[in-house]
Amino acid sequence: MPLIKAGGKAADKPAKGDNSAGHLAGLTSAAADTRWSTARALAGRADAVPALAGALASEDSPRVREAIMTALMRVGNEASVKVMLPYLAADDAGLRAAAVEALQGIPEAVAPFMQALFADTDSDVRILATELARNMPEAEATRLLCALIENEQHPNVCAAAIDVLTEVGTKEAIPVLERCATRFAATPFVPFAVSVAIARISGTEA
Amino acid sequence: MAEADAGRSHGGKRILVVDDSSLVRLYYRAALEKAGFSVEQAINGIEGLEKTLTQAFDLVIVDVNMPRMDGIAFLRSLRSQADIAVAGLPALMISTESEREDMAAAAAAGANFYLVKPVSEADLVRHAALLAGVAQ
Numbered sequence: 001m002p003l004i005k006a007g008g009k010a011a012d013k014p015a016k017g018d019n020s021a022g023h024l025a026g027l028t029s030a031a032a033d034t035r036w037s038t039a040r041a042l043a044g045r046a047d048a049v050p051a052l053a054g055a056l057a058s059e060d061s062p063r064v065r066e067a068i069m070t071a072l073m074r075v076g077n078e079a080s081v082k083v084m085l086p087y088l089a090a091d092d093a094g095l096r097a098a099a100v101e102a103l104q105g106i107p108e109a110v111a112p113f114m115q116a117l118f119a120d121t122d123s124d125v126r127i128l129a130t131e132l133a134r135n136m137p138e139a140e141a142t143r144l145l146c147a148l149i150e151n152e153q154h155p156n157v158c159a160a161a162i163d164v165l166t167e168v169g170t171k172e173a174i175p176v177l178e179r180c181a182t183r184f185a186a187t188p189f190v191p192f193a194v195s196v197a198i199a200r201i202s203g204t205e206a
Numbered sequence: 207m208a209e210a211d212a213g214r215s216h217g218g219k220r221i222l223v224v225d226d227s228s229l230v231r232l233y234y235r236a237a238l239e240k241a242g243f244s245v246e247q248a249i250n251g252i253e254g255l256e257k258t259l260t261q262a263f264d265l266v267i268v269d270v271n272m273p274r275m276d277g278i279a280f281l282r283s284l285r286s287q288a289d290i291a292v293a294g295l296p297a298l299m300i301s302t303e304s305e306r307e308d309m310a311a312a313a314a315a316g317a318n319f320y321l322v323k324p325v326s327e328a329d330l331v332r333h334a335a336l337l338a339g340v341a342q
Binding site for chain 2: 062091093094096097100101123124127128155156159160162163166187188189190192193196197
């Protein structure tokens with residue numbers, strides 16, 4: 001289920017009449033409300049990505065961090081994606097969730113990074129990366145997730161991919177899912193998840 | 207009626223499962239109901255918190271990574287409630303996050319126990335029974 005609508009993407013939004021110095025000051029204000037409103041004002045401003053990146057790195061307020069992530073999401077270009085991707089490995093669960101939600105909102109910009117994310121050595125990153133396929137076109141999501149599942153050794157990563165396929169997968173995923181269930185037969189949740197996923201994809205769910 | 211018997215053996219204990227994965231919720235629900243528990247579900251911390259404030263539970267089982275409100279934030283909020291019955295609700299955190307820091311964060315937020323996914327049906331039921339105060 002989409003968590004954030006990407007409708008506000010405005011990477012080419014002109015920066016006419018802006019006050020860059022004022023915005024930079026706003027992002028480092030001692031007042032969280034000021035930092036929040038500044039981040040919101042910078043939403044979609046491609047030229048503000050470096051400032052937003054710097055602010056995000058030192059921001060403690062979850063509300064402001066979300067506003068910065070949303071501002072970066074509305075830029076929706078390669079640079080803004082590169083700022084957010086490292087937060088998939090953040091120690092803070094709230095920061096990880098904010099990054100996932102923002103990145104889910106810009107599936108086209110995230111797509112070129114999926115292969116690298118699925119090759120990350122950290123299984124927790126690969127798990128969160130499966131969520132980024134949720135808003136991609138079904139055929140593309142199915143292709144990416146099936147390629148991941150075929151080579152993935154960690155049952156939790158496969159389970160996460162199956163979870164997404166359950167919602168967006170196409171029938172091309174069924175043979176891959178069946179092989180996955182066989183491979184992880186000793187982990188009961190995986191065959192269970194596969195059975196539910198196949199039933200939903202094939203329309204035979206009870 | 208095997209299920210009813212199992213329910214009595216678990217004292218009709220009510221468990222709230224908070225996880226954004228519908229597959230995980232289905233799996234836990236099937237296992238816990240088979241063991242005789244009554245199960246309610248929530249898809250994130252916000253919905254989970256609303257349910258704990260309006261319904262009585264003996265245990266909450268919560269994931270870490272969830273949209274809207276993650277499991278750590280959920281537990282912090284739960285533990286800060288004025289109602290002692292809500293604030294003191296036993297919590298079993300189950301996550302894919304397996305680093306020591308993740309477990310420390312869960313403990314600091316108020317988790318009573320932490321399991322790393324994938325969790326077997328037997329482990330799930332055993333820990334649920336222990337934390338819900340069911341006599342073994």
